[in-house]
Amino acid sequence: xxxxxxxxxxxxxxxxxxxxxxxxxxxxxxxxxxxxxxxxxxxxxxxxxxxxxxxxxxxxxxxxxxxxxxxxxxxxxxxxxxxxxxxxxxxxxxxxxxxxxxxxxx
Numbered sequence: 001x002x003x004x005x006x007x008x009x010x011x012x013x014x015x016x017x018x019x020x021x022x023x024x025x026x027x028x029x030x031x032x033x034x035x036x037x038x039x040x041x042x043x044x045x046x047x048x049x050x051x052x053x054x055x056x057x058x059x060x061x062x063x064x065x066x067x068x069x070x071x072x073x074x075x076x077x078x079x080x081x082x083x084x085x086x087x088x089x090x091x092x093x094x095x096x097x098x099x100x101x102x103x104x105x106x
Contacts (some may be wrong), residue, residue, distance in 0.1 A: 001017065001018055001056065002015035002018070002056045002058070002094075003015075003053055003054070003055055004055060004081075005054065007054040007083055009054075009056075012056065012079065012097070014096065015056065015096070015097075016094035017095050017096065020047055020050070021044040021045075023035075023042075032063075047088070047090070048086055048088055049089070049090035050084055050088045050090060050092075051088045052085050052086055052087065052088070054081070055081075055083075055084055056080070056081060057082055058079050059077060059078050059079075059080075060075060060077035060078075061076045062074070062075055062076075063076065071103055075101075
């Protein structure tokens with residue numbers, strides 16, 4: 001997620017993103033297998049420690065089937081605009097895009 005001054009904002013340049021949820025390999029299946037089985041629907045809970053305000057939520061899938069050589073990883077992402085209510089006050093660590101990933105990441 002990334003805090004924005006307005007949910008109507010369309011520019012993502014310079015935003016500071018933080019992670020609230022992830023899925024991956026559970027020892028039997030990959031997260032994308034569960035996502036596919038659920039017809040693309042995914043439920044998650046926004047932590048109550050997140051301060052109120054407007055945010056972008058960024059969902060991403062990183063396909064690793066061709067990642068054995070550079071630049072094999074394939075990134076698929078989408079954003080949604082939301083308004084968080086409540087009284088959280090956390091300041092989670094953030095990353096920026098581009099820059100959060102490198103071609104040499106494992």
